Amino acid sequence: MTTTKTLTPLREVLYRFSLSRPIPDAELLDAFIRRYPEYAAEITDFAIEVAVDAALGDEDAIVQAVEPTVSPVVSRAMSRFQNHLFAARRVRLATPAREPTPPSVTENPFAVLDRTAFRRLAARLNANTVFVAKLRDRQIDPDTMTTGFRKRVAEELGVPLDVTVAHFAAQAEGQAPQFYKAEQKPVAIPRQSFEDAVRSSGLTVEQQRYLMSL
Amino acid sequence: MIRPLKKRDQNGNLYTRPPEIEQAIAAAILQDLATLRRRAAVSTRSSPDFLPSECLVYLIREAWRRRDEQTMNDLMAPLLTRSEALLEAKVPDGLLPNAAEIRENILSEFSFLFVRDGSGDDPDELDFFECRFNQAFRAFRIDFVRREVMRTKHLASLPAENDEASHCSSDEDVFSHLSEAFRNPPTQLQKLFRKDLLEAINSLPPDERKAVVLCHVLGSKEEAEDPSETTAATLCGVTGRTIRNRLNRAAARLSKFKGGIR
Numbered sequence: 001m002t003t004t005k006t007l008t009p010l011r012e013v014l015y016r017f018s019l020s021r022p023i024p025d026a027e028l029l030d031a032f033i034r035r036y037p038e039y040a041a042e043i044t045d046f047a048i049e050v051a052v053d054a055a056l057g058d059e060d061a062i063v064q065a066v067e068p069t070v071s072p073v074v075s076r077a078m079s080r081f082q083n084h085l086f087a088a089r090r091v092r093l094a095t096p097a098r099e100p101t102p103p104s105v106t107e108n109p110f111a112v113l114d115r116t117a118f119r120r121l122a123a124r125l126n127a128n129t130v131f132v133a134k135l136r137d138r139q140i141d142p143d144t145m146t147t148g149f150r151k152r153v154a155e156e157l158g159v160p161l162d163v164t165v166a167h168f169a170a171q172a173e174g175q176a177p178q179f180y181k182a183e184q185k186p187v188a189i190p191r192q193s194f195e196d197a198v199r200s201s202g203l204t205v206e207q208q209r210y211l212m213s214l
Numbered sequence: 215m216i217r218p219l220k221k222r223d224q225n226g227n228l229y230t231r232p233p234e235i236e237q238a239i240a241a242a243i244l245q246d247l248a249t250l251r252r253r254a255a256v257s258t259r260s261s262p263d264f265l266p267s268e269c270l271v272y273l274i275r276e277a278w279r280r281r282d283e284q285t286m287n288d289l290m291a292p293l294l295t296r297s298e299a300l301l302e303a304k305v306p307d308g309l310l311p312n313a314a315e316i317r318e319n320i321l322s323e324f325s326f327l328f329v330r331d332g333s334g335d336d337p338d339e340l341d342f343f344e345c346r347f348n349q350a351f352r353a354f355r356i357d358f359v360r361r362e363v364m365r366t367k368h369l370a371s372l373p374a375e376n377d378e379a380s381h382c383s384s385d386e387d388v389f390s391h392l393s394e395a396f397r398n399p400p401t402q403l404q405k406l407f408r409k410d411l412l413e414a415i416n417s418l419p420p421d422e423r424k425a426v427v428l429c430h431v432l433g434s435k436e437e438a439e440d441p442s443e444t445t446a447a448t449l450c451g452v453t454g455r456t457i458r459n460r461l462n463r464a465a466a467r468l469s470k471f472k473g474g475i476r
Binding site for chain 1: 223224229255256257258259267281283286287290291292294295296298299300303304306317318319321322323325326328329330333334335336339342345346348349350351352353354356357359360365396408412415416423424427428431432433434435444449450
């Protein structure tokens with residue numbers, strides 16, 4: 001009988017490493033690499049950065065000198081934080097419904113983003129606004145997206161993964177069958193595959209390679 | 215009652231907050247928002263009003279749980295102000311081509327952890343920040359920069375040199391000053407020396423930088439007879455000779471630091 005080892009997420013390992021000692025040494029590095037050999041390269045690189053980082057100054061002393069004024073950078077971060085808070089509040093209000101929400105009215109976590117936030121999201125995803133608009137409008141077949149990509153979008157949106165997955169799985173925007181003027185009922189346009197969407201959004205080769213690697 | 219942490223360390227033990235943090239939280243949860251807001255703006259650690267960042271994290275998380283957005287907003291701004299100061303010191307302009315943008319993104323990403331708290335893949339991630347804020351924020355920040363560098367392939371543009379074509383003699387003097395600079399708390403004069411040295415180390419080609427920091431900052435051996443022993447050679451996946459070549463080349467580049475502080 002074989003047993004399956006549960007893989008600890010890399011970020012969890014890095015937190016543990018960082019919290020182990022204020023300044024790491026070869027002994028700590030060795031202990032972590034033996035415990036998490038699957039992340040040997042990442043832990044080594046991380047240990048190097050932590051060691052160099054420690055020489056950039058003591059955190060307590062840095063905070064000691066902080067002025068209590070809110071800088072423009074903090075103001076902008078607060079604004080983004082409040083946008084996320086607003087989106088999360090709407091999701092919270094939408095999710096406890098007793099009956100399952102029909103797919104056509106699933107909460108769109110992109111809807112709360114203003115133009116600037118939308119552009120920033122595109123930048124953080126290493127994509128462009130054309131590609132993010134496809135995500136917003138559910139024009140990409142969710143079955144062709146990788147788990148890594150969906151997680152990355154959820155992270156960048158600051159909403160739970162299941163909300164993001166539900167958004168992608170819902171009916172595409174603009175395809176609501178009750179609003180049509182033509183004599184015939186409109187036929188839903190087939191969604192693009194993830195790869196086609198990446199290739200046809202005017203992304204650079206580097207951006208395409210990155211998105212496909214997630 | 216103060217909510218216990220759920221995260222465990224590498225040995226399976228639950229993380230616990232340092233006693234002084236527990237005490238600070240116990241006192242803070244009895245105070246009104248106006249008092250907390252005033253205290254959160256105090257940055258002098260020795261002041262009796264100083265609220266540790268770990269405590270601010272706890273209070274904001276609790277506010278999120280009871281859906282108290284006013285408290286979240288009021289305490290988040292001073293926490294981000296402290297975090298911004300850390301970022302300015304640790305991700306200075308010049309370290310990366312887009313350092314200012316990265317700092318801002320880290321700050322936003324950090325604030326989003328609070329909105330994701332209790333849900334998603336890692337519902338207890340902020341536990342680390344309640345335990346030791348600075349060390350947790352360091353991990354968060356370095357991991358963010360790592361992903362950013364991977365994304366932009368910043369380091370890929372640096373040319374790799376031929377590891378077998380060593381042309382410099384080893385210079386232990388440079389490295390002894392380097393080890394000393396990292397090991398001891400710096401005086402004012404040493405701070406300037408250390409800053410220059412760090413800039414020089416950061417400008418080394420990645421392979422050389424890695425060899426230098428592993429051997430002369432972290433204290434790893436260059437190589438060992440025992441193949442099961444962790445050394446710079448095993449960590450880099452090369453021979454001991456290659457590590458020595460990289461160190462030699464780095465020593466030549468860092469030769470201006472040979473005399474230490476003059």
